[in-house]
Amino acid sequence: MADGQTLGYLWVSITEEAAGFVPADAAGDDGWNTAVAWSARLRRSKAEGLTALEALRAWTDMPEEPRTGRIPLGSARTAPSVDDLTQLAQ
Template sequence: MSLQDQPEFRTVWAPESFARTTESAVRFSPVVLGDAVVGYLWAATADDAAQYVAREDGGDAGFNAAVSWVQRLRWAKANGLTPLQALRHWAGQEEDPRAGRIPPDAEQELPSLRALEELAAG
């Protein structure tokens, strides 16, 4: 192997996580960092899917928050929470400097993940 060769990366192990897509309706809450909504945490209403989606205008903070939310969702899955329980677990907690916070009572529903992605695209 020389410095010109492209390295091959293989995941040998990763914690179990929720599915990242769904065909069902989604419940979601805004993720706020400071005074700005940087993304949305969502959970499927009818299957085992949950994820974070960054807002297009959330900038680097919105995309960086994704790392923390992936970790948090993996923790939730490992601890037996359903996607909806995971969504509600962090509502009203103190703001994390990287992940942000979810305001209490901010949960909403949209008919599809696509509709949420369109909302995030602004």
């Protein structure tokens, strides 16, 4: 989220070491640019030894950043699959 707009959805698997970002269609190019920034951030965290879930928890409620926005406290939700999350982003 940036400036009150949902840019997309950061996801992590709690059963596998997997994570990603699904851009919101309504965010247009900003959503896709944010996806690139989150991918880089996730790779850095993994290189630092953090699991995807640990990284997500560390980033929650941090100040907004220009390229990634922010993860508001209390915004975590459970989705049955990445496909369901992709449908939500449309």
